[in-house]
Amino acid sequence: MASSIPRVNDAVLDDPHGLDYGIRLDTSQWFAWLDDPANTRFSYALHNRKKGYIDGFMTVRKERRQRGGAYWSVYRRQGHKLHKVYVGPSAALTLERLEEIAIYLRDPPATQMPKVTRQPVRNRM
Numbered sequence: 001m002a003s004s005i006p007r008v009n010d011a012v013l014d015d016p017h018g019l020d021y022g023i024r025l026d027t028s029q030w031f032a033w034l035d036d037p038a039n040t041r042f043s044y045a046l047h048n049r050k051k052g053y054i055d056g057f058m059t060v061r062k063e064r065r066q067r068g069g070a071y072w073s074v075y076r077r078q079g080h081k082l083h084k085v086y087v088g089p090s091a092a093l094t095l096e097r098l099e100e101i102a103i104y105l106r107d108p109p110a111t112q113m114p115k116v117t118r119q120p121v122r123n124r125m
Contacts, residue, residue: 005059006042011095013042025095034062034072034090044074044098046106055106060087060098074098076105 006015013023013033023029033039043057058076065071072087085101087093 006039007045007057008042008098009045010047015039015042025098031090031093034093044102046076046102048106058102058105060093074101074105078105 011025014021023033040062043059045057046055048055058074060074062070062072071089072093074085076083
């Protein structure tokens with residue numbers, strides 16, 4: 001089943017809903033596409049270059065502010081947890097920033113894991 005959401009793969013946007021096939025990221029066409037009110041989301045492939053395949057996708061969504069305007073956020077579900085990363089306005093959605101977020105979501109740092117400290121159990125006898 002083909003996806004109906006626009007998809008970015010290898011720094012190129014393919015939008016199945018419009019004529020926006022082959023828009024390269026970080027171009028004026030890319031930023032115009034992001035600013036278009038009709039475009040509210042797309043998926044971004046998480047490439048594992050070392051292994052030569054795609055690990056999954058992250059979804060990038062445009063969200064409205066209560067005070068007007070819009071900003072973009074990235075979502076990725078890993079197991080039972082949904083991760084969200086704030087990106088900012090359309091101008092912040094560059095290939096470099098998306099790759100930084102992709103690396104972060106693909107290989108979360110160990111420091112994110114909750115630390116368990118063991119304390120000795122005292123004998124109450």
